[in-house]
């Protein structure tokens with residue numbers, strides 16, 4: 001397995017792959033790899049000939065400097081995980097090679113960036129789209145895998161790839177959960193034992209919402225069902241809970257008959273445990 005550290009070397013490697021007729025599958029990550037990332041890598045390996053995992057804690061997408069500083073960076077372990085998973089190349093550039101002096105171009109999100117994570121994290125999605133566009137450019141990926149865990153990000157990246165004719169197919173991978181249904185996240189390691197145990201309130205809240213949605217049409221009732229579970233957990237501080245249309249991400253007020261099917265309406269939540277912010281979401285009508 002190769003470890004590549006500059007966009008120029010990355011492109012050169014990608015050119016060789018394409019010349020040899022090999023398709024390239026990209027899994028963009030910020031490292032601290034867990035089973036969720038490993039499943040994305042396995043999915044990429046099924047869909048492409050050569051898998052590239054990028055590991056880059058992108059300063060442009062952190063609106064809180066402290067969150068950037070605290071983000072875990074176990075790069076040696078991550079390289080081992082990638083090697084064991086049969087990854088062809090790890091792309092681990094430095095911030096200086098990604099954003100050299102004089103760097104000034106950004107990708108602006110459209111309306112998909114104005115809801116949920118958008119208002120509370122100014123500049124976040126602009127940073128995400130800019131780095132993802134750069135990663136697509138450097139890796140010349142034919143296909144790229146993103147987790148539904150960051151559902152809004154997945155929708156924004158899909159929209160960008162289409163709007164900007166980037167020629168890369170975007171695939172969303174289902175949320176990978178721990179044994180207690182808490183969504184896997186690199187930020188989970190920053191929870192203490194009590195907080196980690198308390199975090200189970202998130203998947204429980206989303207499940208309660210789905211149960212309520214089976215009979216209720218009013219989205220407020222669905223949100224209330226989730227909030228009741230979250231409010232019951234003293235260690236949890238809710239930032240938002242929202243029911244939204246899966247394609248447009250627009251808030252849903254009344255869940256219509258035609259929307260009561262898998263893939264149409266989702267619920268998402270952002271919840272703080274101390275200074276750790278977790279997000280999760282689910283389809284309201286997938287029956288799972």
Ligand code: AMP
Pocket residue numbers: 028029030031036037040145146147148149150173174175176177183184185186
């Ligand atoms: P991150 O390293 O947290 O930026 O995540 C890299 C990619 O892995 C993103 O596309 C995430 O959505 C995805 N991902 C992270 N955690 C999970 C999870 N528990 N299930 C599915 N995908 C995930």
